[in-house]
Amino acid sequence: MGWDANDVALLKKLWADGHSAGQIANRLGLSRNAVSAKLKRMGQKRGRKPPTANPRIVSVPKRKVAPLVACARPADKVVSQRKPTATQPKEFTKRQLYAMLVDAVRNTG
């Protein structure tokens, strides 16, 4: 899972657009946790609540671990999720990026 420039751009776009982390996460195919964590990492946030300095003593009592082995998962085909059109230059201008962004937002149905 690598956050490409367009992923981050779309994330920021939708976020700035007023979309919820869950909506963006759903669109990107991630969990809202990933989106929230990413946003936090970026330094962008909608300050929902101040750092109440939670003691957070949770020491993961039982996080349950998977036996990993004996559970082989066949690799499914991974079609192009994003970047359906490779006819574009290797670099996007702000205009092009914004265009694809707004297009994605408009087709958010």
Add this chain to the structure above:
DNA sequence: CCCTGATTCGC
């Protein structure tokens, strides 16, 4: 009960 974002923790 559903949702939201924020933070911490393991990898």
Add this chain to the structure above:
DNA sequence: GCGAATCAGG
């Protein structure tokens, strides 16, 4: 740095 788990509020 990434994602899941978890907490905290509405």
